[in-house]
Amino acid sequence: MLRLFKGLKPYWLTIVGTLLLIFVFTLTDLNLPNLMSDIVDTGIVEGDISYILRVGGLMLLVALVGTAASILANYLGAKVAIGYSRDLRQQVFEKVESFSLNEFNSIGTASLITRTTNDITQVQQVILIMLRMMVQAPIMIVGALIMSFEKDVELTKIIIYIIPILFISIFLIARFAMPMFQLVQKRIDKLNLVVRENLTGTRVIRVFNKQKFEEDRFNEANLDLTKIAMKANRLMGLLMPLMMVLLNVSIVIVMWFGAQRVDLGELQVGNLMAIIQYIGQIMFSLMMLSMMFVMIPRAQASAVRINEVLNMQPIINDPKTSKTSDLHGVVEFKDVSYEYEGAENPAISGISFTAKPGEILAIIGGTGSGKSTIVNMIPRFYDAAKGQVLVNGIDVRDMSQEELRQKIGYVPQKAVLFTGTIRDNIQYGLEGATDEQIQHALDVAQAADFVSKKKEGLDSEIAQGGTNVSGGQKQRLSIARAIVRKPEIYIFDDSFSALDFKTDAKLRAALKEETKEATTIIVAQRVSTIMDADRILVLNEGHIVGDGTHDELVRNCDIYKEIVDSQLKGEEE
Ligand SMILES: Nc1ncnc2c1ncn2[C@@H]1O[C@H](COP(=O)(O)OP(=O)(O)O)[C@@H](O)[C@H]1O
Ligand SMILES: [Mg+2]
Known part of the structure; x- marks a missing residue:
């Protein structure tokens, strides 16, 4: 999380302002019980009305200054936290935009959405409370202790026994809560995933009558999240009551012993009242601190997830200097292979061909034969594992992605x-x-x-x-x-599959006119779509098994012939 806090730099002035204001507020708040005890012990005991009025007026003034400082501090603190989280969201979003498809596959879309929204909100909340409590709580605790010691050493000692109990319980709770909150974020991811799939897949779900199945799946994800969130919050829920019990017990003890000392004349009533208020302030600060410690583990879990995105190095990067060329639209593959992460066999291997301007190059082959993989390498969605992809004679890795994609439709x-x-x-x-x-x-x-x-x-x-x-x-x-x-280069990845034969034919005729000077690469399943291409590559299981015009292939490529036969027969029936 510390790494993330570097992003707070631009706000340092506002942060310093906030901290100063909180400092002012803390000092005023510490002085109020003191003034009150003066009113009681001097003013009331001696019946000095003008003293009471004077000190009372001073109290009012101090309280006003404190309140103003507190309000302003809250305002500035919110400005910092919200501004910061806006910056962070922007940063994460921009980083994600720079990802290649590999990184998308590895984190997952649903998780990327949670990380850009929910996780950042967690960090924002913890910054808000930290800004306030980091300064206020320690000063308040130490200050109240000192003030209270000044009033009466014996009574204040009681508090010293209670603080360690508090710290130990806070520590234990935070320790067990941390892993739970990590799990909470993961379950939110899962829930997002199910919701996303359901919203985008409604039609399929309905037509296969899978509503019940999906409902169950959602329920499961929902319950999983609820369970762990309940567990974590139940643990956290222990904190508040525990604090209240400790607070009230200490007040009772202080009252008990204080009353005896007042009786004996060793302590003044006003001082006893002040000590009780100081104890309240100390306990309140501790409560706030403990709340902060509750939120830190959760935000920490979120911070890790945000950093994971920010630290991810896209596999595909722009070169330092982008090469340019005088050629227009030449696409060349030189012995290219590519293997998806986790796949057993390469999706394509040993692919070599050249597509020139004014030509139509077609790629045909069964589903899963690697057609999309080949054309996805031209705009550099994936980089070749072996071999080279050249556009206009330059390796695509030596071109800026923007320049490269500029040329492509x-x-x-x-x-x-x-x-x-x-x-x-x-x-x-x-x-x-x-x-x-x-x-x-x-x-x-x-x-x-x-x-x-x-x-x-x-x-x-x-x-x-x-x-x-x-x-x-x-x-x-x-x-x-x-x-x-x-563009110089047209890439149609099976883009005519949803068109009827007539529209398909009309479109290709119009396209031919339009793309006269450009390089056109058409991926298709239908022979009729590509029959009149200048050159046809036949793909089978990632290899080129045929290369030539329609007439050549019909004569000497068995796989192509099979495709032609099966489709022409289909049309005749
Ligand atoms: N993102 C991916 N991750 C892992 N394997 C993939 C991915 N995309 C495609 N494949 C695999 O690569 C092979 C080629 O796929 P593809 O190029 O999409 O084929 P085509 O476009 O010819 O139908 C297939 O076996 C497919 O399962
Ligand atoms: Mg495909």
Whole structure:
């Protein structure tokens, strides 16, 4: 957690101000019982009204100053804690943006969400209470002890016996609570995961009648969290009553012995009253301290999780100097292999090919043969384990990711749209694209028709996750988003799968015109989609088993022939 506190630096002035104000408040608060005992022992005993009024007025003034300082300190403290957690959230978010897919896979989306929200709130709360109590509690305890000793040594000694009992119980409770709170955060992750899966998978859950199953799963996660949270809080719940008992017992003891001493004339009533107030202040400070110690373990658990994100080194980084080239759109794979973490066999191996501008390169193969893996290496979602991926003759690792991706129009296998209008979504591909450019992109993507049929046209809203357009429409919008960029390299990862044959054919004809000067890489399952490509790579279990035009492959590639036969037969039936 100390590491995280470095982020407090920009707030040091406000922090110093807060601490000073708290210092002022503590001093005033310590003086009030003292003044009161003067009123009782001097003013009341001697019947000196003007003395009472004078000291009473002073008390009022001191109390006012203290209250003002306290309010201002709370205000500044909140400003620090909230500002700090805003910075931290920003930092975590930016870090996550720099992650490559490897890091996403390793932490998990649900956990990343908890870490950016709930975990940071925990740290924020502990900062708030620490700012206040770090200064106030020790001064209050020591100050009250001294003041109280001055009044009466014998009575104050009672407190000395009680403090160790307190400290030991606080320590024990904090020690057992720490691991529990770590578990609480983990269970929150789990709960988030289940909720997320349920919200995004509603349709599948309903159609398979798995509501009950999912309900149980949610219940289990929910109960798991409740159980551990209850356990941790029950332990913490012990603290308050324990403190109250100790406080009241000490007051009773002080009263008991104090009364006897007053009786004997060894102690004045006002002093006894002051001592009781000081004991109250000491116990209150201890309570606050113990609350802080309750919160620290929990925040510590959160801090560890936040640091894990902040310390994670993305595997994919920008080079120090980015190389540039005069070429436009040449993609070359040189003996490339890649193996996913934890996988038994490499997803692809020994892949070599070159795609040139003006050419359409197609990749075909069964599911799981490694097609997506290959095209994902061009925008550097993953780095080659062996071999090189070159764009315009430069290794992609020697280019800044921004520059590299600038050249690419990528249409993912699973179309993703964002909340906002259709215009917003297309402009995602090219900032500030004019309506003309957008219209053109929609025309090419065969999306113009259904967009114009919508009442609000380009201004129609897309719902979260694009649920208010059909799968095929979603694909076409995401194709238009790539087209509007006018990139050097087009990558279509199975982007035509949700289109009917007629739309597919029309789209490809329009695309051919549009991508005349660009390099186009099309991944597909359907032979008809890629038949007229300039070059076709046939992929099987991560290896290239065929390379040539449709006519060549039909003649000399068995696997390709099998695919063709099975699909053509399917169409004839
Ligand atoms: N994120 C991942 N982690 C581990 N294995 C993966 C991951 N993505 C894909 N794979 C595996 O890599 C192989 C190739 O996958 P992929 O390139 O998506 O195939 P295709 O696009 O041809 O259907 C498959 O065996 C798949 O199980
Ligand atoms: Mg794929």
